[in-house]
Amino acid sequence: MTLNFSSLRADFPVLAEHINGKPLVYLDSANSSQKPNAVIDAMTSFLQHSYAPTNRSAYTLAAHATDLYEGARSKVASFINAPHAHEVVFTKNATEALNLVVRTWGSANLSAGDVIVLTHMEHHANIVPWQMLAAERGCEIRWVPLTSDGLLDLSNIDVLLSGASVFSFTAMSNVLGTINPVKELCALAHKHGAIAVVDGCQSVPHMMTDVQDFDADFLAFSSHKMVGPSGIGILWGRESLLEEIPPFLGGGNMIADVKLDGFTCAELPGKFEAGTQPITEAVGLGAAVDYLSAIGMNNIREHERDLAQYALHALTSRFGRDIVIHGSNDINQRGATFSFAFKDVHPHDVSQVLDQHNVCVRAGHHCAKPLMRLLGANATVRASFYLYNTTSEVDALCDALEDAGDFFTL
Amino acid sequence: MTLNFSSLRADFPVLAEHINGKPLVYLDSANSSQKPNAVIDAMTSFLQHSYAPTNRSAYTLAAHATDLYEGARSKVASFINAPHAHEVVFTKNATEALNLVVRTWGSANLSAGDVIVLTHMEHHANIVPWQMLAAERGCEIRWVPLTSDGLLDLSNIDVLLSGASVFSFTAMSNVLGTINPVKELCALAHKHGAIAVVDGCQSVPHMMTDVQDFDADFLAFSSHKMVGPSGIGILWGRESLLEEIPPFLGGGNMIADVKLDGFTCAELPGKFEAGTQPITEAVGLGAAVDYLSAIGMNNIREHERDLAQYALHALTSRFGRDIVIHGSNDINQRGATFSFAFKDVHPHDVSQVLDQHNVCVRAGHHCAKPLMRLLGANATVRASFYLYNTTSEVDALCDALEDAGDFFTL
Amino acid sequence: MPGLEDLYREIILDHYKSPRNRGTLEPPAVRAEGHNPLCGDEIEVFLDVQDGVISDIKISGQGCSISQSSASMMSAAVKGKPVEQVRALIQRFKHMMSIEDETSEPDTSTPLGDLEALQGVVKFPVRIKCAVLAWNTLAEGLELASA
Amino acid sequence: MPGLEDLYREIILDHYKSPRNRGTLEPPAVRAEGHNPLCGDEIEVFLDVQDGVISDIKISGQGCSISQSSASMMSAAVKGKPVEQVRALIQRFKHMMSIEDETSEPDTSTPLGDLEALQGVVKFPVRIKCAVLAWNTLAEGLELASA
């Protein structure tokens, strides 16, 4: 790897912020990532020079804005190797994307007794929408369990998937960092006649994504976790499925015609994009995709693998049995997201002490309560790294943890 | 009015753009408005110095971002005189806000034979979601007709509303500019035991809004039409209704607890805000509300009334019977949005010639096909004015129209 | 910025003002309907296909000068032509409008004739949909006729 | 930026490490449950109310030092106190946490005592919810007991 990752830091203005005289150590990227100047400038410049509504008005300014908006769609499509740009639907976040799948594909295809398969490591966004539909329709939800080192336990998967209509799973755990074998899981789903819905929130920002290689049916992810703006998420869907499912939200742009007695739908992707879209946000997302692509997703994965290795070693060698890191310690099976318990200090208290050092971590259930119950914890501390983080920030984390330990064990 | 509106133009950088050497005459604000530096700078500065996830992590940066996000909610609440900030729900646009009402209040309250009352001047966003639910449930939709000058025809309203469960109507037509008597309409709805849903997309940006004075039950509007960013919309709802209706999208943030066998909902407004929210967009919206409030909504209405008066006079005196302006010519009953037919030149062709003059108007059905059918048109030209427009831009519109007339009537 | 004369060639305005083959045909002629949701343009194409030849064609609907003149010019170009040749012409026209359909270069044996005047539309991307509307509707009509 | 010592006063850490009144009560004692969805803190308050007096109180659950010590200090402060006086204390405590409930100044006749130590929490707005959790749960328990 020839890229100098520490020089990337300068691209992210927030990282230069000092709070209380201390430099920011931002270790909460699994929650939401910081944005590079390339993204901020693209948005600012669009707002200053080019803002206009898209896909409606025909004057030059609006046509140009539409080109930028649709250009972002094409960029996202190539980023995940989608066969067609019109398979990329912009939503407000990944949560809406997953709800869209449940409320369109799910509503059209699931009835009483049908089986939905999820895993024990899902984020609430990939649980609650299914629970809502299952409760309405009387569907059964089955859960793929985990091994003791936080991997999916596939020993019984054929039984779990037998008769299932859909297998919806995360590509990477936002708590454990576990990277799941997406391609294999899609094949398993298909073998049993189920569709495969992939929650790519944690994987798409951190490694290569190829929906054709996955042979996935749907993929949901969020711009704000991949150095892009908030306010926009992405659903990719297989063309044939998007064509056949009913629309989601009703309104302008998603219709071909509206009469007093009913409406007809627009073509893809308009069918799923009701109302005025996150226009500036799409422009920013396009810039984010360009930024990540220029660095190269394999390089990013490589950098984070190094960081993960360093962090695992530093945390365990400095704190030994005082720290319990959940999940796998095989660097090939995990990303650079670490949830842990530290001594008997409550995660909220740990994060409070860390905040005094300007080390930003998340303490809580990470929107994955079923997994937390499995871990036997109400909360964990989570430090999550991204392309702009460095090994010296791992050291800063360790130093701050040391302080937390001292403070609470007088 | 002491404010010098023409000096406001300098606040909006896009308005200084020249295309092909000609200054921009932006007359498409009913579609989406331009943004002042105050909004652009608030967003840029937030992204450069303060970006962090909200309502999840507890470190200083995140707590500050949460304060800004929740601060925006409070600003919006006072802007519309909502009794409580937690009655303000952020959505992705007004369309989602209206769909939310239909899918939560509607799903919980409407069954076969129940009556939904809409008007002939609704935007698709306030038609299609109701049609979707009505088709599923077997509800009846009734339509309030219009008078020949484009006002709601209330002569038969008691019959239309009798037995109705909901009356959902726009506060101002996006095609005709008609300003509806919202307070009176809410009272009529309540008299018949129906709830009143107000589509405030076109009114909130242009005049004072007071949900308590209206005595409305729900109000939906969009940030991008009120000098705020794209990617965020607003639903205000009466606390008691928001409390009793089911949630909309499922996922993180909207839950109190999630177990394998079900979930419980968070308190307001979290219940309706699933997933990572449009954070930067909320900050921008807060700045937009500050900007508009500093000018004063009554001053804006006054300015637009003057513009509307000038435009009506200029268009009719210059083009006489060559122009047919739809809607009322009573300046007290309309805003500064004009849809018209010009000679027998197709609206698309009119807008093409106008674009050569860098005069930006929308040609089409304006997402109001039922109304277009009523007008007997497939499309109209629409010029819509906002606080930054001037009388000389009315003149520019007239000059460009003159050219269109010449070009097509050789 | 391209000028109006690039878009509105004289022959286009002529077809707009005096559209050819306006009207309807009774069944067994097929009828196909197309519309452009963006601007509300609507077009109906009526086709009488006899022995693999478009023996008659009529156009109804309303829309802007580009969509209407494109329809009128199309009707004149395809009337009396064998279906095979018309399909090739559709492909060629869409190619001229820079709409890719992943196939190789179109068959250029069918002359474009007057249709060439619509070439300027390409410089106005938002109007391409107007120009192509009639052609897509024609293609749909041919599907119906061969079904 | 306020320092850690503002938040974690010694008496708070003491209550955290040696929580008072831990345990449960059997019915007819009432049980109220509260949790903070943000950080996962959970608290159970068991109340025995006899003749308008909190004759016994027990606390279960788990959470951070602030939520646990606040619960422990609360239990010590209200045990044996008349319900009326406890309600006033709840109001006074929330007022100290700068939670407005639109009523006028709270009754200050009930002394805060050790609870005063939690005052520093106000400087850490995200922790206010932790400190208040037990008190909201207590209020709910009182509702149940009087129902």
Ligand SMILES: Cc1ncc(COP(=O)(O)O)c(C=O)c1O
């Ligand atoms: C009256 C009216 N209602 C609803 C909408 C939909 O708003 P949005 O596109 O922001 O969702 C609009 C604008 O497009 C409108 O003018």
Ligand SMILES: Cc1ncc(COP(=O)(O)O)c(C=O)c1O
């Ligand atoms: C695995 C996973 N799925 C879904 C989500 C939801 O994404 P968003 O909050 O952007 O909707 C997240 C992040 O919060 C996540 O980590």
